[in-house]
Amino acid sequence: MSKGSSEVSQNGRDTASAPSDSVFSLDGVSLSYGAKSALNNVSFSLKRGESLALIGPSGSGKTSLFRLCLGMLKADEGSVYCQQKDIATLQPKDLRAMRSQLGFISQDFALVPNLSVLQNVLAGRLGSRSFLRSCRDFIAPTRSDIENVHSTLAAVGIADTIFKKVFRLSGGEQQRVAIARALFQKPVALIADEPVSSVDPARAEATLYLLKELSERHNLGLLVSLHDLELARIFFPRLLGLRDGSLAFDCPTEDVSEEMLLSLYRIEST
Amino acid sequence: MSDEQHSSGGQQSFETPLEQLLREKQRDLFLSFSAVSFVLLLLLPWLLGFSSESAFFTEQRLSNIQRFFRELTPYPLREQGFDFHLLCTWVAELWSEKGGEALRITLAISIVAISLAGLLGLLAAVFGARPLRRHRDSQSRTQKLVSYIIHTVCIIGRAIPEYVWAFMLLTVFGPTALAGILALAVHNAGILGRLYLETIENLPDKPLVGLENLGARRSQIMLWGQVPLSMSRFLLYFLYRWETCVRESTVLGLLGLLSLGYWIQDARARTFYDEMFFFILLSSLLVILGDFLSAYLRERLRNSD
Amino acid sequence: MGECVGKKLEGAQGIYSLGSMRGILLLLLAALLFSLFELNQLLPEAKSRGGSYSIAIEFFGRAFSPAFSYQGQDIPEGTAPLLLKAFYACIETLKFAGAAMSLAIPFGLLLGFLSSSSWWISDQSGSGNKKRHLFFRIVPPACYSSARLLAAFLRSIHELLWAVMLLAMFGLSEFAAVLAIALPYSGTLAKIYSEIIDETPRNVAFSLQGTGAGSLQVFTFGILPLAINDMISYTLYRFECAIRSSAILGFFGFPTLGYYIAASFENLYYGEVWSYLYALLVLIIASDFWSRKVRSRLDAGAYV
Incomplete structure (x- = not known):
């Protein structure tokens, strides 16, 4: 856990580029898949509660970007x-410990359909349990678990589905299970990949409201990727614009102008 | 209430609902029963023991095993030790006299048998498939009867092993290749018929209903809709069953057909275990090659979809 | 009508893109013609040899009147009635099948996991050390290839041929029969298990990896639960096949249904043959019904 002013990390590298209370930060990160460049000199940081x-x-x-933050991909340049x-200096054990502190919610929820909600949520804690212990947890979970x-x-509003099999739940309920799983990790930040891209506006608002509320209540960092500009404006005080792998802007919402948004989404005409 | 007595200091307001949910959680009795009985099926045989078993690893057995491995080495090499040239001559001799022909016969029988089975299976699927979901209730009596008969025939074909069919047909009709092919075909037709029927019945309704709205009759829907849509699946199953056919046609030789099994049996009867092992290895090679070919063709099919 | 139909159906998964299918069908036809020609060449005299239609009619005629008591004249004192003997034969058949599966399943699981390419999930990022990376580059492919080869070899030899070898090795031993079924079946189970595991979608596994789970945990909780239904389903199907294999081992002298079928056939007691055949039918149909019911319950999401 971070404590106050910038510390020098284990191998002596100066980490002044990582703000002191940041959950995670990227510094000049570039990544390419073969010839294709996916990310280009991206830098930003996220604090707790932000x-x-x-x-x-x-x-x-x-x-x-999300996979980089989780340490699932290695940056070609720059540091995460x-x-x-x-991240690049972490041993596998510490890498796993770091990942268990980040609650990631993927777009397709990535739940196991034929297991119960209880088991799916318990899976969030696999990172901090040994293998044998987690086997026992799955087969015969303790009362306190x-x-x-x-x-x-209950915090996400679907307490009575606890023993139901996931495939019986509606899409919205499944999403909440995914959020609950991330929450169960007791993370320092929640990262959600396109949580509202294919849902109707009413549910989208409810989901984003839930995410914001949770992050405020537990003082978590929240990073969400969105398509819908209106929703982004309403719910988030800070916006990050990404286009073709480069950061177009990183500023408070009120400073984002129409022109900046348009240029983000403009279609190149040849 | 007992629920409140169980509350462990947590808020009582959701202790009761959780207890309620725990109570309502159903365990499927059938599955539990099945799981237990399956485990019993696996363990009981060892507990009940086998009749002619005393100690398995007796002196006699060990010397049997040693003798067996001694006799496994090819005849010409037994005196001279390992000589590659002798080995090759021996192999070449076996191949040209018996192995090569038997291999071709084995392969040929398997191909003819599976083709016949595929054809029969196709017919079974075409005539036995239930009509489109919309019309399920208005099926005519004869249709239902035909469907029922086809299902039953498929089940009987499937349930009786190929070897038993072969035994029956070869004894009754004499040891002809036709009888062997029929035996394999009947069993595999049952299997393919059932698989094909399931494939057709699991097809998506939309394209077929579309055809119907164009005015197609049931037979046309079948010909232009259901069959082409399922063809790729049919071929996948067909190739998958062909692999098994190769194995089975090898073993038909044990009953008198001139496939590889015949020479295996022949060598065993004369206790020439080296020859026997050679033919077994040959059949193994054939099956593995067939496996590769089938896997390759199936990959092509899957990727072309 | 043809064009309308064609256009209508094009939306449905491009069924008219036969392409490679056409090629395979042609290959099939060629193989068939070639085989017929070969058979004609190599077995010309075999086309009409022995047997007669009257025997066939007599045999198949008795299908509708299976015997309920012995057909022979001199039955030794104290022999169990026919139906009871058929029942005992069924039990013996199940015994061999069960014992064989009890060996085939664990060995098949082991071999299957080793043959699947996803068992060796290794973390791409993080520093790790050189030795660990080297380990992951050499050991997995070696294990993977040898496991696959072993499974293919075990599979390629029919149970009866394994029985022939094992009987020559061990003499008349019932354990030889169990092994004769267990060995090829572990190979088959291994192949199917590895295919099922390789074909499960990886999104859950990646997600769990993102929560910090270790490789073993990712496999057990992220891949296995998705694959388990298919694995159970196939295992039950294999058990049904094991019943059949166990029955035909009776032709080699083991006390399963095949033995009695062969014996009654030799004595020309066709009624008895059909009795045993019906007993086998009952076993198989019951097993098939049971495995389908289990599958449908599993799919519906019931708890064990």
Whole structure:
């Protein structure tokens, strides 16, 4: 956990580029898949309690960015810091510990359909349990575990689905299960990949409201990628614009002008 | 209330609902019963023991095993030790006299049998498939009867192993290739018929209903809609069953047909275990090659979709 | 009508893009013609040899009147009635099948996991150390290839041929029969298990990896639960096949249904043959019904 002013990380690298209370920060990160460049010199940081919306057209590199933050991809240039530690220097065990502190909600929820909600949410804690312990948790969860899951589910509003199989739930309920799973990790930040891209406006607002409320209540960082500019404007005080792998802007919402948004989404005409 | 007595200091307001949910959680009795009985099926045989078993690893057995491995080495090499040239001559001799022909016969039988099975399976699917979902209730009596008969025939074909069919047909009609092919074909037609029927019945309705709205009759829907849509699947199943056919046609030789199994049996009867092992390896090679070919063709099919 | 139909159906998964399918069908036809020609050449005399239609009619005629008691004259004192003997034969058949599966399933699981390319999920990022990376580059492909080869080899030899070898090795031993079924079946199970595992979608696994789970956990909780339904389904189907294999091993002298079928056939007691055949039918149909019911319950999401 971060403590106050910038620390020098384990291998002596100066981490002044990582703000002191940031959950994670990227510094000059570039990534390419073979010849194709996915991210180009991207830098930003996220603090606890801060909410940030990532907007940009499809293919602008949002998913790659998320995978970098989780340490699932290695940056070609630049560094990714999570809680002031450079990801690239982490041993596998510490890498897993770092990941367990980040709650990621993927676009397709990535739940196991034929397991119950309880088991899916418990899976959030796999990162901090040993293998044998997690086997026992799955087959015969303890009473306190069940109660913890129940209260987490209550926080997202679907407490009574706890024993149902996931494939029986509606899309909205499944999304909440995914959010509950991320919450169950007791993370320092929530990262959501396009949580409202294919849902109707009413549900989209409800979901974003829920995410904001959770992040405020537990003082989590919140990073969400969105298509809808209006929603981004309403719910998020800070916007990050990504286009073709480069950061177009990173500023408070009120400073974002129409022109900036238009240029973000403009279609190149040849 | 007992629920409140169980509350462990947490808020009582959701203790009761959780207890309620726990109570309502159903365990499927059938699945539990099935799981237990399956485990029993696996364990009981060992507990009940086998009749002619004393100690498995007796002196006699070990010397049997040693003798077997000694006799496994090819005849010409037994005295001289390992000589590659002798080995090759021996192999070449076996191949040209018996192995090569038997291999071709095995392969040929498998291909003819699976083709016949595929054709029969196709017919079964075409005539036995239930009509489009919309019309399920208004099926005519004869249609239902035909469908029922086809289903039953498929089940009987499937349930009786190929070897038993072969035994029956070869004894009754004499050891002809036709009888062997029929035996394999009947069993595999049952399997393919059932698989094909399921494929057709699981097709998406939309394109077929579209055809119907154009005015197509049921037979036309079948010909222009259901069959082409399922063809790729049919071929996948067909190739998958062909692999098994190759194995089975090898073994038909044990009953008198001139496939590889015949020479295996022949060598065993004369206790020439080296020859026997050679032919077994040959059949294994054939099956593995067929496996590769089938896998390759199936990949092509899957990717072309 | 043809063009309308064609256009209408094009929306449905491009069924008219036969392309490679056409090629395969042609290959099939060529193979068929070639085989017929070969058979004609190599087995000309075999086309009409022995047997007669009267035997066939007599045999198949008795299908509708299976025997309920012995057909022979001299039955030794104290022999169980026919139906009871058929029942005992069924039990023996199940015994061999169960014992074989109890060996085939664990070995098949082991071999299957080793043969699947996803068992060796290794973390791409993080520093790690050189030795660990080297380990992951050499050991997995070696294990993977040898496991696949072993499974293919085990699979390629029919149960009866394994029985022939094992009987020559061990003499008349019932354990040989169990092994004769278990060995090829572990190969088959291994192949199917590895295919099922390789074909499960990876999104859950990646997601769990993102929460910090270790490789073993990712596999057990992110891939296995998605694959388990298909694996159970196929295992039950294999058990049904094991019943059949166990029955035909009776032709080699083991006390399963095949033995009695062969014996009654030799004595020309066709009624008895049909009795045993019907007993086998009942076993198979019951097993098939059971496995379908289990599958449908699993799909409906019931708890065990």
